[in-house]
Amino acid sequence: MKLYMVPAAPNPTKVMLYIAEKTAAGAEMDVKQVLVNPLKNEQKSEEHLARNPFGSLPVLEVTDHDYIVESLAIIDYLEERFPQPAMWGAGTRERIRARELERIADLRVLLQVGRYVHATQSPIGLPPDPEAAAQAKRALPVAFQYFENVLADGRALLSGDRVSVADCTLQAALQFMRFAKFDLIGDYPQLICWDAAYRQRAAAKAVLKF
Numbered sequence: 108m109k110l111y112m113v114p115a116a117p118n119p120t121k122v123m124l125y126i127a128e129k130t131a132a133g134a135e136m137d138v139k140q141v142l143v144n145p146l147k148n149e150q151k152s153e154e155h156l157a158r159n160p161f162g163s164l165p166v167l168e169v170t171d172h173d174y175i176v177e178s179l180a181i182i183d184y185l186e187e188r189f190p191q192p193a194m195w196g197a198g199t200r201e202r203i204r205a206r207e208l209e210r211i212a213d214l215r216v217l218l219q220v221g222r223y224v225h226a227t228q229s230p231i232g233l234p235p236d237p238e239a240a241a242q243a244k245r246a247l248p249v250a251f252q253y254f255e256n257v258l259a260d261g262r263a264l265l266s267g268d269r270v271s272v273a274d275c276t277l278q279a280a281l282q283f284m285r286f287a288k289f290d291l292i293g294d295y296p297q298l299i300c301w302d303a304a305y306r307q308r309a310a311a312k313a314v315l316k317f
């Protein structure tokens with residue numbers, strides 16, 4: 108299998124962290140990572156559009172001409188093929204809780220961070236959009252406070268003591284914040300602690316660039 112990706116971009120990073128976590132825990136996934144460089148607009152090249160008509164990253168090539176073009180669907184596919192260790196947790200309630208946390212991290216943090224960065228200093232040259240930036244920035248505190256509350260019992264990771272996809276998604280978002288050199292988590296001590304601890308993990312060290 109091949110993962111078309113670019114380091115530091117949040118959606119590819121979420122999948123790369125997921126793969127690195129699984130691999131560090133012993134899963135043998137054999138996913139080759141292939142760079143598609145948005146700084147050269149390669150994600151909109153004919154070659155990449157043939158893989159993914161939306162021209163976005165990541166894309167998983169399962170076999171020749173069989174592509175998955177949504178990050179969470181890629182993770183779900185890999186998780187079904189490589190169920191151990193379970194990255195959504197064990198019982199029904201734990202799995203659904205991890206999924207809920209991942210959706211909140213994705214839709215209320217990663218998406219907003221992405222909007223904010225692209226509206227203020229887009230690495231792929233999108234025009235500045237002060238209104239979109241202000242909207243995205245306004246949406247973040249309630250999500251950060253939510254995670255602050257989740258972490259308030261001193262847990263090491265979002266789901267407790269086991270890493271889950273939610274950790275990968277939240278970290279992918281925070282890395283994009285660091286990449287853009289802005290800090291919006293300064294007022295959230297538990298989140299700062301989680302961030303520092305997560306970045307010490309082998310998977311994080313292998314994947315994160317910022």
Ligand SMILES: N[C@@H](CCC(=O)N[C@@H](CS)C(=O)NCC(=O)O)C(=O)O
Nearest residue numbers: 116117118162163164165176177178
């Ligand atoms: N919903 C998609 C979003 C993918 C996405 O927006 N990827 C960004 C990188 S984080 C991208 O490729 N942006 C460049 C573009 O759309 O031209 C997913 O979860 O995979």
